[in-house]
Amino acid sequence: MKTSRSSKLFSRAQRILPGGVDSPVRAFKSVGGNPLFIKRGYGATLEDIDGNKYIDYVMSWGPLIHGHAPRGLIKALSAAARFGTSYGAPSPLEVELGERVRKMMPSLERVRFVSSGTEATMSAARVARAATGRDKIVKFEGCYHGHADAFLVKAGSGALTLGTPTSPGVTRGAAGDTLIAGYNDLASVEALFAANRNAIATIFVEPIAGNMGLVPPAAGFLDGLRRLCDAHGALLIFDEVISGFRAAPGGAQALFKVRPDLTCLGKIIGGGLPVGAYGGRTDLMELVSPAGPVYQAGTLSGNPLAMTAGLWCLEHLKPSLYRTLSALTTRLAAGLAEAARSANVPLQVNAFGSLLTPFFTTQPVRDFASATSASAEQYGRFFRGMLERGVYPPPSQFEAWFLSAAHTTRAVDKTIAAARGAFDDVAKGTSATR
Numbered sequence: 001m002k003t004s005r006s007s008k009l010f011s012r013a014q015r016i017l018p019g020g021v022d023s024p025v026r027a028f029k030s031v032g033g034n035p036l037f038i039k040r041g042y043g044a045t046l047e048d049i050d051g052n053k054y055i056d057y058v059m060s061w062g063p064l065i066h067g068h069a070p071r072g073l074i075k076a077l078s079a080a081a082r083f084g085t086s087y088g089a090p091s092p093l094e095v096e097l098g099e100r101v102r103k104m105m106p107s108l109e110r111v112r113f114v115s116s117g118t119e120a121t122m123s124a125a126r127v128a129r130a131a132t133g134r135d136k137i138v139k140f141e142g143c144y145h146g147h148a149d150a151f152l153v154k155a156g157s158g159a160l161t162l163g164t165p166t167s168p169g170v171t172r173g174a175a176g177d178t179l180i181a182g183y184n185d186l187a188s189v190e191a192l193f194a195a196n197r198n199a200i201a202t203i204f205v206e207p208i209a210g211n212m213g214l215v216p217p218a219a220g221f222l223d224g225l226r227r228l229c230d231a232h233g234a235l236l237i238f239d240e241v242i243s244g245f246r247a248a249p250g251g252a253q254a255l256f257k258v259r260p261d262l263t264c265l266g267k268i269i270g271g272g273l274p275v276g277a278y279g280g281r282t283d284l285m286e287l288v289s290p291a292g293p294v295y296q297a298g299t300l301s302g303n304p305l306a307m308t309a310g311l312w313c314l315e316h317l318k319p320s321l322y323r324t325l326s327a328l329t330t331r332l333a334a335g336l337a338e339a340a341r342s343a344n345v346p347l348q349v350n351a352f353g354s355l356l357t358p359f360f361t362t363q364p365v366r367d368f369a370s371a372t373s374a375s376a377e378q379y380g381r382f383f384r385g386m387l388e389r390g391v392y393p394p395p396s397q398f399e400a401w402f403l404s405a406a407h408t409t410r411a412v413d414k415t416i417a418a419a420r421g422a423f424d425d426v427a428k429g430t431s432a433t434r
């Protein structure tokens with residue numbers, strides 16, 4: 001596979017962008033080799049600047065549930081751009097998108113748009129602290145809520161991938177109020193409440209964890225968090241940046257019937273344009289400036305192009321899409337498991353809705369410890385073997401694979417066929433040289 005143009009551009013990129021990328025996980029550091037520079041995306045396909053084509057399972061890390069560049073979305077954006085790209089003033093679009101979000105996720109009685117998931121989670125944490133008058137927040141080891149200081153403590157995603165779960169530059173003051181519990185371990189949460197009486201403002205949780213690889217919630221886990229928050233006067237915040245509109249039209253909160261006090265959204269809500277949002281109970285959100293004293297602002301918040309993309313994206317989430325995506329994901333998960341068995345490679349495949357992660361480990365993956373028992377080195381070999389065979393999985397063992405409406409049975413079966421070869425590479429302890 002020729003990748004000389006990408007390699008050349010990567011050398012040049014490293015002379016202007018730290019690590020040659022604008023987000024760490026893209027640099028292929030944990031899987032080996034140099035990142036591919038992308039020329040275009042269409043449907044479920046990525047094409048790199050050397051002309052190689054891949055079936056894409058990153059899908060921009062989640063926003064592209066309708067696939068790359070759906071015709072209708074491009075049409076809507078082209079029309080919207082003629083009216084301007086940003087006003088710095090309110091527009092009907094943000095009201096319409098806010099009302100649509102509330103219709104799909106009724107717990108968001110009020111919503112504020114921002115430009116990233118990080119902005120959404122950092123703002124929601126501020127609201128929770130202001131509302132409760134308490135300082136401490138609980139997060140779960142291996143969960144990732146963006147890169148605000150308070151969350152870069154035992155964080156997942158790129159921080160875990162690159163071995164910096166707790167980042168330098170985060171001061172004791174910033175991280176000192178962040179308490180860490182175990183995902184799917186209610187006892188660890190109870191212990192934190194017992195040790196920090198009346199001091200915990202909120203529990204932050206990915207209701208379906210996607211940033212240590214995919215780890216679904218154990219039965220009763222989310223209900224248990226709701227119960228503990230109610231018993232101790234803390235707020236429950238669902239970080240649905242990944243699961244929002246993906247797990248179901250109403251997100252994980254609709255699926256598991258647990259109502260959070262605040263919800264953070266991103267990815268799908270912007271359809272591939274920069275949008276984040278946080279929202280929830282009216283009494284909490286009315287604390288947000290200018291309605292209340294909790295300050296939060298953003299130059300491009302509610303941007304008309306981003307709102308247009310979000311509206312198009314949510315309007316096209318038909319119930320039948322979720323059944324199709326779930327069936328395709330189940331097919332892929334079963335195919336990967338079978339291919340690994342045939343190659344005698346230990347593999348655990350976690351799948352949920354249109355998300356999955358193949359973990360290179362012998363033990364079932366139910367939490368951070370079991371997730372990190374997986375071999376990043378074997379995943380790297382598998383990853384390189386898949387690239388060689390025209391499939392682009394996430395460049396990290398500790399991320400989720402994303403399927404979309406553009407993925408077909410044919411694409412999934414091609415992926416499984418490629419995996420047979422890639423698992424052989426792993427079994428031989430080698431991978432096709434790039």
Ligand code: KE4
Binds near residue numbers: 118147242
């Ligand atoms: P952004 O600031 O990257 O828009 O969102 C942060 C965030 C918050 N909450 C959850 C549950 C998230 O998964 C994310 C971001 N997800 C990662 C991928 N796992 C983004 C990819 C990247 O960092 O390049």
